[in-house]
Amino acid sequence: MIYGTIPGVAKPVARMVMGVDNQDDLAQAAPLFDDYIERGGNCFDTARIYMRGGCEALFGEYLAKSGARDRIVLIGKGAHTPNCTPEAARSQLEQSLEALRTDRVDIYFLHRDNPQVPVGEFVDVLDALHREGRIGVFGGSNWSLERFRAANDYAKRTGKTGFTVLSNNLALARMIEPVWAGCISARDPEWLRYLEESGTALFAWSSTARGFFTGRGDPSRAAEEAEIARCWHAEDNFERRRRAIALAEAKGTSPVQIAMAWVLSQPFATFALSGPRTLEESRRNVEGLSADLTESERDWLDLKRDQP
Template structure:
């Protein structure tokens, strides 16, 4: 049975009132408190909806220990901050759609819910209507054959108000986030049902539309989506156009129409109409209060911490699609820019700080005075500010302080993102920057200097902690490289330097030459090093250090290695199977009999220790008899989270040898 919940409403606007009315029809929920920005508005709302406790701040509402669940009804840009703070306060969360402005902020909310073990659901109330369950059933049973085209429309013409949330860029205005999110979520629901899944993400998103000259938001727009299985969708939304606001689905044998898909009122009769080979079938439903149903859905799934009505992965996929829709129009919000309002702070709007409970470990690199986190975040995929800032903030809060980038990553954009973040957060002396340059074909002393000076400019700093040559050029004597690197080190532009993708022989030659000429040598290196043997270089010029001879040399010299692809680019995540050749690069670089034997042993040990296989694979790199600082390349916050436990797994020398088929 569903448990009863005492609710607090965070925000006192129109939608908050709609939810308050819904709670009066809920079987499980009781409205106890409201929090607003002023006592006057809290009291007004409380008088209207008979709310016993009225707070003049959101913080005070979250501090009420009798409030078990909160409904977040603030404007879009405030959702992430208050959902995270609600999770930290131990409250279960129903957050009005869209859950955040973008996919990055949505990730941060979900990670907070996971970390604090609370329920979280994005409030798409239409998903709880019986007609949606019937729709999925009809698709599953092939009522219209194979689904081919989905048409979903949700738009309205609002009176223009330059300061209102619908027409204000700073408030996340426009049709896509306000009501286009419904169309997107339904298309993904139907495409998923048609392909045997709970939802499906589009493989392509294209769009046209009108962005207002004054509002700078999408006032009306149409998107075309392509899904697996040959399914296409046409979505129409807007805040300056009237539309029929219905759903039509066309298949090989017929069609389905839902005339009132989004928000039928309590007591209203709705229909799902099926036409097949000239015959018409109608399924009718009497609507309950959808917001009351929504509250009951939260109560019913509290123990699972999420609901299949709108799961976390469904929410993330929907937000990613909305990001793509806006990107197709060239629409960004002011708060998504590095210099935008509030961007000096993380999404939770507190100063950046390492969390009290962190398992991060640290080591040292000669020449670098700061401790260096044993895990290093790769900065090679963060090309927009929301994604970059959320990923970097989370890694720093987890205790990570070392970031790896390069002159060539993102055409320089990745260095710029990292530099902008460090400047915005004011943490230059708290982080270790590992930067690389002089990649083939520009691997020579002159290009090294030219690129390095550009990198410093992009990074907005006068020095890097560790500089790595990205490649080697064996046509140039090692002394020429060592000389120019010492010049930069002596000038204070780098604290230490090293080499990436150099052979063992050239590394030794370079350090011998440096010692003979009373100069600094390489303090670290960055070749591939992982449990899985790299069969074929991932990129031209790549060199691995995983073979026995190289490992023996590292153990003898104790030269720290900061290895890339330390987790073999996903080989140990479940993606690699001998019969699965869908990922051509994974097959080319990592598929071999001995690697699959290593994978079997990783799976065995992971099961014995109750951890993920990827955790064992990373622990192998961390537990070597020489200093290692593995580079990880998470694209998602969940990937950072699942990498960290590798720090806590202790492997004996015998364990290490066994995993590597040496025992």
Template sequence: MNYFTIPGLDKPCSQLMMGTDYYKPELLDTVGVLLDEYIALGGNSLDSAHIYAGGKSEETIGLWMESRGNRSEVIVLTKGAHHNASGPRVNKQAIDEELAISLQRLRTDYVDLYALHRDDPNVPVGPIIEALNEHIEAGRVRAIGVSNWTHQRIQEANDYAEANGLVGFTFSSPNLSLAKANEPFWAGCVSADSADCAWHREKQFPLLSWSSQARGFFTGSFTPEVRDNADLVRVFYSDANWERYRRAEQLGKERGVSTIQIALAYVLNQPFPSCALIGPKNKAELESCHDATRIQLSEEELNWLDLSAELKAI
């Protein structure tokens, strides 16, 4: 397993982070074994959120950590302040209320990584940073970050933090995958584009990618003619992405690995600290992801895979 550092944490974070959005206590026997296997491979970080499975994801993680007695060994990322039916909720009240509930569900008194699940560009960054710093000072949160924020808003928030002697964001979790999104998968979601990646490279700012494998686009289960998954068609079907698929398939054959492993290696070999949130359902899928961490790609290969050279020439 490969690792990277996130400012604020006292331990390195594994480059594969286990996604838990479908976890429920009634699945504990099954997902608990999968988590044990993940830990045995060197993984140490779990991704959850206040809204995942109606809160049952956090409950399941809490039960698993309690049963294994391994809280201090695990890096827990959870997210809050997601919008609801009434609209955006990026405010101190939502953060305070949801973090308290998340801690109770997780059966812990702190989370290693806490991220705002969505942004509300109409809200000034100052009060948000101040609210999150209260939780850092109280020991309830080790490091703060964001999911689905633009790099411009992150920079604005960190400039405010620096100017006011506060702790800023130290990680971001947008979508980043070899297949480039045509449009947001869900309202308010952000996919890292070339400008975002350039900013992450300049700042060496950690990026934790959700849908790192483009929700199965590279599994071989889909073709331009297979259009029964409306969301996948809407978000990832394009001539450019099918060319990226073809190139990943070609390089995979040359390396003796699968197409989807090349796609995952693309995320893990970025020229800045990167992490892939993965959602294996069984041991074989987990081991496939782990094997992908051993694949090294050069910057030239990265640019060839994602068509960077061709797009810059246009």
């Protein structure tokens, strides 16, 4: 496992983050969680909206039975559309803490933004929850750069705690259409420059483009892989895929691991969200952390130069 540091989070944070959004059976999920921890993983991603709170309840039961709470970094998310209000952020956090059987989450994200709400109202409630000790560092998921900056400008003016973490999409493949309504990528140059200059940590969802760098991303499979085709099929992405395949062959690894390495080799703190369904997938994801890229290889993969 490799780790990153986030100011305000006491523990080093595993850069491969275990998502719990696709788990509904503790008997099947517990071995995945145990194995991830045994391999050095310590960061788990939860959200109130996942299975209408069911995933939080499952993970809360796991924490109670395993006694692992003090060893992990716990991510929570709330206030997803259509309940994206400051009031919902507080009430849903209370529900999340009860389901998770804990009194605090280490990292908290507003799962969506609501531009109809003045950004300062979101900062006010998150700052209050932080001061109450219920959340550690916090930020936005699927937020625009304009609103994210505005949140921090407001926090600075008013002496409040600002946003220090972001959870938008980032992948080697450029997202053509949002995977889900309201999703935002941090892939444009302005976002990338801001992340590097501000020191904001990015928790990237769909960091390997949801299977685009496997056989499922082949153009010939567009009909059977409609979501991948809708979100990722474009000529520039096909060239990125071809280059990932070629570099994987040269390095003796897989295109997925190369795509993951591209995300993790950015010049700012990045953490990749992963939702494996089997032990094999989980172990393959962790093993993929060993793939290293040079700066020139990273730029070549992203079509910024002709040679790696």
